[in-house]
Amino acid sequence: MPTTPPGFLILDDALATAREGDALTLGGDEGRHAAKVARIGAGEQVLLTDAPGRQVRAEVTAARKEALELRLLGDPSPAVQRLPRLGLVQALATGGRDEQAVESATELGVDRIVPWSARRSVSVWRGEKLRKGRAKWEATVRAAVKQCRRPGIPAVDAPVDTAQLAAHVRERTAQGALVLVLHEQESVGVMELAGALRGASADGVEEILVVVGPEGGIAADELEALRDAGARTVLLGPEVLRTSSAGPAALAVLSALVGRWG
Numbered sequence: 001m002p003t004t005p006p007g008f009l010i011l012d013d014a015l016a017t018a019r020e021g022d023a024l025t026l027g028g029d030e031g032r033h034a035a036k037v038a039r040i041g042a043g044e045q046v047l048l049t050d051a052p053g054r055q056v057r058a059e060v061t062a063a064r065k066e067a068l069e070l071r072l073l074g075d076p077s078p079a080v081q082r083l084p085r086l087g088l089v090q091a092l093a094t095g096g097r098d099e100q101a102v103e104s105a106t107e108l109g110v111d112r113i114v115p116w117s118a119r120r121s122v123s124v125w126r127g128e129k130l131r132k133g134r135a136k137w138e139a140t141v142r143a144a145v146k147q148c149r150r151p152g153i154p155a156v157d158a159p160v161d162t163a164q165l166a167a168h169v170r171e172r173t174a175q176g177a178l179v180l181v182l183h184e185q186e187s188v189g190v191m192e193l194a195g196a197l198r199g200a201s202a203d204g205v206e207e208i209l210v211v212v213g214p215e216g217g218i219a220a221d222e223l224e225a226l227r228d229a230g231a232r233t234v235l236l237g238p239e240v241l242r243t244s245s246a247g248p249a250a251l252a253v254l255s256a257l258v259g260r261w262g
Helices: 028-037 097-107 128-148 162-174 190-198 220-228 243-257
Strands: 007-010 023-026 045-049 055-063 068-072 085-091 112-117 178-182 207-212 232-234
Touching: 007 028, 007 128, 023 028, 028 068, 045 068, 085 097, 085 243, 097 112, 097 128, 097 243, 112 128, 112 162, 112 207, 162 178, 162 207, 162 220, 178 190, 178 220, 178 243, 190 232, 190 243, 207 243, 220 232
Parallel strands: 007 045, 085 112, 085 207, 178 207, 178 232
Antiparallel strands: 023 068, 045 055, 055 068
16 A cells, blocks of 8 residues: 655755754744644654755654644755756746746756846846745755655756846856757747757766747747857747747757656
């Protein structure tokens, strides 16, 4: 008879030096939710993870009003080091489509997410909305991590405009990263790069970055700026996907090609 999986909780910055038998406190929003909403109580076991992807089981020794007291039942697993890392530059979009992309990309193994304020992005983050927007994406990432129980919490970088993105692409490609811009009018398909992508790990490529535009597409001068910075434009497939699904679909293909998925 299958057993019920333990609760999956995120413990920030505490597992690097932790060892079996250590006592830890899970507080903050995570501890509050675990104690008050999930109602995890003393004697239950939970699975802990942190941003670098370490994981370890723990027993709840006490449940306080807004925190859990824990005892580790083993040594944490090593931090996850998957190469090449997979990144997603996601243009801001309306209707929650950008958040859908962030959620699915997290479940599919993305390691880093960059919010992009493209020229044709209807949604704009400025002032307080910028802080709230990034925080919402970070919350979406954490919720998705817990849903799929994956190791590692993707970083959500500071939002960039097109000029900043081009500079970032130039910097990353100079360091050996492969940057792929999805574009529906490109003739070269991503599968035509299959050989190069399969050899990415052996060739020392540390990161593959996928760039996805907004609902209205990437403007011609933006596309040219990204190409000039070292990015390659590729066609994902015969259908034109929404901005909410293009990035996750590309990440799934890349995960298979670089050997993350058997």
